[in-house]
Amino acid sequence: MPSAAERTRTLVQSTCSSVLLVPGLGGARHEQLSPQARAVGTDGEVFLLFPADSPAVRAATHAQDDELSAVLEMVDVAPVAVPHRIRGHARVSGWLTSAPGLATEPGYMMLRLEVGEASVEDLWGASHVEPEAFASASVDPLVAHETELLQHLASAHGDQVQALASLAGEREAAAAAEGRRAVPLALDRFGLRVRFTGESCFDTRFDFPSPVGNITELRRAMHALFDAAAH
Template identity: 80%
Template sequence: MPSAAERTRTLVQSTCSAVLLVHGVEGARPEQLAPQARVVGPDGEVYLLFPADSPVVRAATHAVHDELPAVLEITDVAPVAVPHRIRGRAWISGWLTSAPGLATEPGAMMLRLEVGEASVDDLWGAGGVEPEDFAAAAVDPLVAHETELLQHLASAHDDQVQTLCALVGDRAAVTGGRARRAVPLALDRFGLRVRFTGEPAFDARFDFPTPVRDVTELRREMHALFAAAE
């Protein structure tokens, strides 16, 4: 399984929604706290792009000693329709400073979040992350494609996804007079996670024999998985 540091780093560099919680700007609207872009620097610092007139930028610019405590909260929501769609959250806390000159967009300002500590609570479990582990962690190679791939599986390959019920045995039996449905919930280099609806719903992991490195290898493993379910 991916480490807590890898999962946190992957969420930071994903398209998941995020808000920056800063002391003194609690009255700001949620959209004012959402960075327009985020990227991790070479030393593990997180750069966040905001409009130059946002309350977060004003707070960072006028902070005492040029450092402002802040927490970046990331919420991961499944890109397909499924019960209990929130897949996890991550928190990056540290010290916020302005980084003039880094923003290429007119009317924007880049802020730098120096990571003090981080944590994640997701489908794998909960765990804390040290700053040096966050800086060294590898991002999952499928993160840029996961949303599109899951939506494609759910819409274009639903019949094949339903065959995965055969791989969970009696757990896929009809419940309450209604047949369970298999919904692709999460995808990473280690395998596919599927949520089986019904009462009670449950998740199952279908691990690949070896971690995939790209979409080409993923296609091969998915073909093998569906063949095993037939």
């Protein structure tokens, strides 16, 4: 399974929604505190892009000696229609400063969040993440494609996803026999998570034979899963 640090860093570098919580900016609107882009630097710091006139930029510009604490909160929502769509939350807290000259677009400013601690609570469980682990963690290689891939699986390969129940246990087989819908819920380099819906919902993981590193390897792994289910 992916480590807590990898899951946290993957969320930071994904397209999930986020908000930057800064003391004293409680009156700011949610959209004013949502960065336009996020990236992680070589030392594990998080760079956040904001309009130059945003409340977060003003607060960071006036802060001195890394005195301004801040928390980046992220919410991960499944990109497919499924009950209980929120897949996870992550928090990265630390100290906020402005980083002049890094924003390439006019009218924008880059802010730098030095990570003090982080945590994640998702489909795998809840864990704290140390700054050093966050800095050295790898990002899941499928993160940039996961939304498109899950939507494609749900719309074009629904029957094959449904057939995966034959590779699992009695509960999954019974769910398929009852006509419960199987929805592809999450995808990472280790495997596919499917949610069986109905009066009650439950998830099942289908692991790949080995971790995938790119789309080509993913296609082979998915074909292997579908072929196994078909036989």
